[in-house]
Amino acid sequence: MNDIVKLGTRRQKMEAKERAILQAARNELSQHGFEGAKMSAIARAAEVAEGTVYLYYRNKRELLDAVVSEFWQTLTTGARVVTGQHETTLDKLRALAEFHLKELVKDFDFVGFTVRTRETGTLDSPSLTPIRAYVAVFDEIFRQGQDRGTLVTASPLWVVRDLFYGTLEYASRTLHLHQERRHEEVVDHLIELIQRCYGADPSQAQVGALEAIEQRLQSIERQLTNQ
Amino acid sequence: MNDIVKLGTRRQKMEAKERAILQAARNELSQHGFEGAKMSAIARAAEVAEGTVYLYYRNKRELLDAVVSEFWQTLTTGARVVTGQHETTLDKLRALAEFHLKELVKDFDFVGFTVRTRETGTLDSPSLTPIRAYVAVFDEIFRQGQDRGTLVTASPLWVVRDLFYGTLEYASRTLHLHQERRHEEVVDHLIELIQRCYGADPSQAQVGALEAIEQRLQSIERQLTNQ
DNA sequence: ATTAATAATGATTTAGGCTCATTTATATTG
DNA sequence: CAATATAAATGAGCCTAAATCATTATTAAT
Numbered sequence: 290m291n292d293i294v295k296l297g298t299r300r301q302k303m304e305a306k307e308r309a310i311l312q313a314a315r316n317e318l319s320q321h322g323f324e325g326a327k328m329s330a331i332a333r334a335a336e337v338a339e340g341t342v343y344l345y346y347r348n349k350r351e352l353l354d355a356v357v358s359e360f361w362q363t364l365t366t367g368a369r370v371v372t373g374q375h376e377t378t379l380d381k382l383r384a385l386a387e388f389h390l391k392e393l394v395k396d397f398d399f400v401g402f403t404v405r406t407r408e409t410g411t412l413d414s415p416s417l418t419p420i421r422a423y424v425a426v427f428d429e430i431f432r433q434g435q436d437r438g439t440l441v442t443a444s445p446l447w448v449v450r451d452l453f454y455g456t457l458e459y460a461s462r463t464l465h466l467h468q469e470r471r472h473e474e475v476v477d478h479l480i481e482l483i484q485r486c487y488g489a490d491p492s493q494a495q496v497g498a499l500e501a502i503e504q505r506l507q508s509i510e511r512q513l514t515n516q
Numbered sequence: 517m518n519d520i521v522k523l524g525t526r527r528q529k530m531e532a533k534e535r536a537i538l539q540a541a542r543n544e545l546s547q548h549g550f551e552g553a554k555m556s557a558i559a560r561a562a563e564v565a566e567g568t569v570y571l572y573y574r575n576k577r578e579l580l581d582a583v584v585s586e587f588w589q590t591l592t593t594g595a596r597v598v599t600g601q602h603e604t605t606l607d608k609l610r611a612l613a614e615f616h617l618k619e620l621v622k623d624f625d626f627v628g629f630t631v632r633t634r635e636t637g638t639l640d641s642p643s644l645t646p647i648r649a650y651v652a653v654f655d656e657i658f659r660q661g662q663d664r665g666t667l668v669t670a671s672p673l674w675v676v677r678d679l680f681y682g683t684l685e686y687a688s689r690t691l692h693l694h695q696e697r698r699h700e701e702v703v704d705h706l707i708e709l710i711q712r713c714y715g716a717d718p719s720q721a722q723v724g725a726l727e728a729i730e731q732r733l734q735s736i737e738r739q740l741t742n743q
Numbered sequence: 744a745t746t747a748a749t750a751a752t753g754a755t756t757t758a759g760g761c762t763c764a765t766t767t768a769t770a771t772t773g
Numbered sequence: 774c775a776a777t778a779t780a781a782a783t784g785a786g787c788c789t790a791a792a793t794c795a796t797t798a799t800t801a802a803t
Contacts, residue, residue: 299800303750323632328791338752340793349791404628405550417693447690447697448705452679455686460678466644470674474734478675486709506733512740526769530781555760565783567762576760 307345309335315356319398323353323405350406354416357406360399361419364392368426378434379484385427386457386476393461394472400458427453434487442487449487453479534572536562542583546625550580550632577633581643584633587626588646591619595653605661606711612654613684613703620688621699627685654680661714668716676714680706 313334317326328349332339346352371388372381393400406416427450434440442449460475540561544553555576559566573579598615599608620627633643654677661667669676687702 299749306750327789339791340753341751343792344750401631404631444705445701448687448702451687451690451702452683452706452709455682455684456679457682458686459682460675463674463678474672475675475678478671479679482679482709482713486712509733509736509740526780533781554758566760567784568782570761571781 306335306337306341310337310342310345310352311355311359314352315359318353318356318402319396322398323402326353328352353402354406357399357402358416358419360396361403361423364389365419365423365426367392368423372426372430378430378437378439379480379488381430382427382434382453382483383476383480385430386453386479387472389454390457390461390464390472390476393458394464397461397465400461424450424454439489440483440487441489449483453483533562533564533568537564537569537572537579538582538586541579542586545580545583545629546623549625550629553580555579580629581633584626584629585643585646587623588630588650591616592646592650592653594619595650599653599657605657605664605666606707606715608657609654609661609680609710610703610707612657613680613706614699616681617684617688617691617699617703620685621691624688624692627688651677651681665716667710667714669714676710680710 310331313331314326316334317331321327321330326349328342329339331352332342335342342352346355368385368388371384375381375384403420428446431440431446431449435442456479457475464470464472464475537558540558541553543561544558548554548557553576555569556566558579559569562569569579573582595612595615598611602608602611630647655673658667658673658676662669683706684702691697691699691702
């Protein structure tokens with residue numbers, strides 16, 4: 290065997306081990322929460338000695354930070370895919386909102402873990418990087434909307450961003466507590482709000498709303514006649 | 517000494533001790549965070565043996581839950597005072613938003629602790645009660661606005677509440693990271709948004725009509741899906 | 744094949760939450 | 774007031790789980 294292959298296998302083994310640990314940590318974390326997650330259980334699940342975990346991550350916090358980072362990275366990828374399937378700014382925003390809310394409700398605890406990670410975090414904390422990358426998805430869409438002239442606002446972007454993500458994050462908590470409430474309602478409301486407040490043409494917004502109602506009416510009529 | 521005085525002093529002593537423990541816990545918590553807070557340090561600060569703490573609180577989590585509860589109770593009192601000083605619905609809302617944001621930024625970590633408290637919380641978890649009492653302040657103001665006719669919306673209250681508190685909570689995080697940004701900007705923006713979207717304005721009559729239709733549609737859709 | 748370097752191990756150390764047998768303080772009663 | 778009963782407080786010690794590190798195993802280089 291030549292050097293490169295040998296070197297490669299060793300690296301590959303380590304990388305596989307790291308992935309296994311991260312995956313085990315993710316499972317343990319979502320099953321038992323932050324305090325409940327045991328390093329011993331993670332090591333066992335990853336089929337690794339307890340000490341080995343500490344070769345890859347300095348301590349428990351760092352390992353769980355890594356899990357949270359991975360979570361946001363995955364979210365970023367998903368958000369780009371989903372928003373990429375739409376053309377207009379408002380469609381993109383709606384898709385992003387739906388995706389965001391759905392994922393937050395699904396992996397609800399990770400929001401809490403993220404907050405915890407930030408607890409002692411400073412402005413340049415590395416644990417913030419993946420979150421920055423994620424919110425950038427919104428920023429890009431919104432800026433594009435402004436460039437295209439479909440969105441108009443005097444407010445700085447960060448204010449609108451707080452509104453967007455803040456509403457959705459808080460709503461995810463509400464939805465998590467009251468399972469019966471509907472996700473769509475939150476998204477509909479938020480998007481309509483953005484449309485009304487930042488949409489370039491308010492009269493156009495109402496036309497859009499009328500069209501949406503028309504469609505839903507037709508859907509209802511269809512359901513009624515099918516019965 | 518008569519019985520009542522004797523009984524009184526004993527109770528008073530215990531109540532004083534409980535307050536001391538709670539206060540010590542609060543300090544320890546805001547200084548060292550959730551994991552960093554040591555029961556031994558809390559006991560020492562409260563001038564009490566470590567075992568004594570466990571006579572008043574079953575375990576660490578319960579003690580820290582109590583701290584968080586107290587935090588929200590204090591917030592509720594403050595919010596009532598502040599909003600009581602205003603007449604119109606929008607002034608009340610603005611005052612509430614300003615107060616809320618200011619307090620959240622001041623005691624920033626407590627939001628994180630709250631989220632943590634909820635981690636395993638269910639719908640009827642007692643740790644939710646003080647938070648419910650707090651958000652009720654908003655609910656009352658908003659409903660009053662609807663009764664008076666200054667606010668009009670077809671959206672359910674909880675959606676608007678998520679918008680209000682969600683935006684502010686998320687903004688408090690942003691503000692905590694970027695100290696240079698201004699609180700007022702967030703509040704101004706939020707209130708203007710509410711005014712524009714929910715303010716009763718004759719020129720927005722069509723919007724109101726649309727919302728009424730929306731409401732009825734949702735009701736019909738719900739009936740259909742329930743069948 | 745030998746040696747050097749790196750990775751992995753798990754027994755041991757350490758720290759902090761929590762318990763409980765004992766002690767101290769308060770209330771009750773004759 | 775003394776004797777007794779009850780409630781509150783104590784802190785040494787237990788237990789669990791994170792983190793360490795001397796030792797062993799594996800891989801790479803010569």
